[in-house]
Amino acid sequence: MPARLPYAYKYLRAKKKFPHVWCPGCGIGIVMGSIIRAIDSLGWELDDILMVSGIGCTSRMPVYVDFNTLHTTHGRALAFGTGAKMANPNLKVLAVMGDGDSMAIGGNHIIHAARRNMDITAIIVNNNNYGMTGGQFSPTTPQGAKTATTPYGMIEPDFDICKLTEAAGANYVARGDVYHVMELDGLIKNALSGPGFRVVEAMAPCPTNFGRANRQGDAVKMMELFKDNTINVAQASKLPKEKTEGKIVRGIFVDKDGIGYTERYQDLCDRVSSGVKK
Amino acid sequence: MSGVPWGETKLVQGNEAVALGALAAGIDFFAGYPITPSTEVAEILAREMPIIGKKWIQMEDEIASISAIIGGSLAGGRSMTATSGPGFSLMQEGLGYACMTEVPLVLVNVMRGGPSTGLPTQVAQGDVMQARWGTHGDHPAIVLAPSDVKECFELTIKAFNLAEQFRTPVILMPDEVIGHMREKLTFPKEEEVCVIPPSSPDVPLEWYEHYHSSATGVSPMAHFGSGYRFHVTGLTHDTHGFPTRKVDEVISKMNRLKQKITRRLDVLEHNDIHNVEESKIIIFCYGSVYRSALAAQQILAKQRKKIGIFRPVTIWPFPDRTVKEMLDTKDVILVPELNQGQMIHEVERLTSDSVRVVPLHRYDGYEITPEQLVAAVLEVM
Structure with a gap:
């Protein structure tokens, strides 16, 4: 669709930084497309957006987009983002992380960012393994799955990103995938549109590592798995339990407008500075 | 308050x-x-x-x-x-x-x-x-x-x-x-009080390089949200901040990172020097140990024994040239430290074999006292 090109170019460091590092069939580029479409529909200025990431395949995303971009250390995107948001509350802070980045090494940071209701939107691309280092298991690798470090199958239970961040206090929690991409656009747009800590888990295929290790077929076959094995939360509520069993539920699980940390801190400053002459 | x-x-x-x-x-x-x-x-x-x-x-x-x-x-x-x-x-x-x-x-x-x-x-x-x-x-x-x-x-x-x-x-x-x-x-x-405010670039937006290589190795830094959009990464990067593995860019970055400090010792070096020129015995110390060294110097002065004190206030970068110039001619350098011997290696590195570099360690959680220093000085005299 050549007609669409100029619109995407506005958001990409198109002339300088492509081709990208992602493998053929990777889902991360689709999530990046969703983020760009969501931001475009909100009409945000490029100068106002800070995209912060940690380490991993997903965390390479900031190189390709023409925002303020910060590629940090493994797991720390939310801690860096917290500091940037506090120092300049006008920044719209968007953290992009993978499942290992956000749930393992960054696990402490995400539960506390959620607890504080820090005004950051976290987009977590979940491909169920560490892609960049060659497909080792992550906290979201399903039990039984084979990876480079679970050659006999994963014996640990996995994290549910949405339940974890909901329990920790996030204002908005949703799950989508890269097959249902129009839906993902909407989930991300919603996530960007409110206060507090807001999470979108975007399930994506890693055909190079996870797919190959678990004989899930090529990239197209893996996309079909999202079509067949997931169900929207609204549809799921109408169906009998046996029809939804074993399916991963997509959609919005939490949507609150609790006061974000930035506003709470400003309230504190206003309260304690009243009467103090400076 | x-x-x-x-x-x-x-x-x-x-x-x-x-x-x-x-x-x-x-x-x-x-x-x-x-x-x-x-x-x-x-x-x-x-x-x-x-x-x-x-x-x-x-x-x-x-x-x-x-x-x-x-x-x-x-x-x-x-x-x-x-x-x-x-x-x-x-x-x-x-x-x-x-x-x-x-x-x-x-x-x-x-x-x-x-x-x-x-x-x-x-x-x-x-x-x-x-x-x-x-x-x-x-x-x-x-x-x-x-x-x-x-x-x-x-x-x-x-x-x-x-x-x-x-x-x-x-x-x-x-x-x-x-x-x-x-x-x-x-x-x-x-x-x-002199406070240097955060720098900000004045070049047109499209000219801005986040790691511009100026004469001093340091250039004004833009901030997120200022309109200058840039990329920051811990990966080795080019002057715009984007990852690079090009040999010349890697070397240039690494050299500038080092030289922006090593070439500006004139600004960074900060020592506190007492009677060093006229003494043959020097106490080299930093932090709280310096206070005991000052007291020891006074006690020894009453006994008509002269010692000098060399204290780096900026401990890194280490004042290599000054230490070499001032201390390489001494008889004894006593290096009391609240550890098992760390900065003493820097002093040893910069002095000839003719200079006795004597350690004094304490690592039991207590200060080195003036009396300990006096005893140590008398022993090497």
Whole structure:
């Protein structure tokens, strides 16, 4: 669709930084497309957006987009983002992380960012393994799955990103995938549109590592798995339990407008500075 | 006490002077995690900063704390954290990132006994090599070691200024004795304090290079949200901040990172020198040990015995040339340290075999006393 090109170019460091590092069939580029479409529909200025990431395949995303971009250390995107948001509350802070980045090494940071209701939107691309280092298991690798470090199958239970961040206090929690991409656009747009800590888990295929290790077929076959094995939360509520069993539920699980940390801190400053002459 | 008591004279604790020095330097953002013996810094700033609309946060750990202040600094805030040994170990990750990405910040490490949890409320100087080499890879280091409460105040301001001037983290390392002791401190008047404000570029947006290679190796830094959009990564990067593996770009980055410090020793070197030229026996020390050295010097003077004292205030970069010029002609250099021997290796490196470099270690959590120093001097005389 050549007609669409100029619109995407506005958001990409198109002339300088492509081709990208992602493998053929990777889902991360689709999530990046969703983020760009969501931001475009909100009409945000490029100068106002800070995209912060940690380490991993997903965390390479900031190189390709023409925002303020910060590629940090493994797991720390939310801690860096917290500091940037506090120092300049006008920044719209968007953290992009993978499942290992956000749930393992960054696990402490995400539960506390959620607890504080820090005004950051976290987009977590979940491909169920560490892609960049060659497909080792992550906290979201399903039990039984084979990876480079679970050659006999994963014996640990996995994290549910949405339940974890909901329990920790996030204002908005949703799950989508890269097959249902129009839906993902909407989930991300919603996530960007409110206060507090807001999470979108975007399930994506890693055909190079996870797919190959678990004989899930090529990239197209893996996309079909999202079509067949997931169900929207609204549809799921109408169906009998046996029809939804074993399916991963997509959609919005939490949507609150609790006061974000930035506003709470400003309230504190206003309260304690009243009467103090400076 | 509210705010900096400009021009007043007060009884002030070392850590309190650090906190007030940060306020005097115009700190915008503090992030930290509780740890003895540095907690007063965080506590005082938690009380003071919201009153003047500045940002303060207690993070979930020390890794998060230093990460947060790097983010804060990149978004335009003058940023600081404070910790002690175990926290300093955790902060090495962020410290290396800040060195590599050339982000100004101030890290206060109030030294306690180690390794590991060690002696939480007792004094040591065991982190001086960690401050230089603790984070992986070659990297610049600017480290200041105060010896009294007045210096805690002044060197904190200086640390903020150097951080801006050199676009790099600056570490302030009081030992526990300095952090916790109280002394009379006369604060300067506000107009007497020199504060270097954060830089900002004045080039057109499309000309901006986040790591422009200027004559000094340091160029004005734009901040997130200023309209200059740039990329920051801990990966080795080109002048625009984007990852590179091109040999010439890698070498250029690494050389500039080193030389922006090593070529500016004229600005960075800061020593405190007493009777060194006329003495054959010198005590080389830093931090709280210097106070005992001064007392020992007085005791010995009454016995008509002359010793000199050489104290680096900026301990990194090490004052190589001055140490070589001033100390290589001496008979004995006594190096008392609250560790098992760290800075002594730097002194040995710079002096010939004809100079006796004598260690004096204490690592039981207590100060080196003037009497210990006097006895050590008499023994080598």
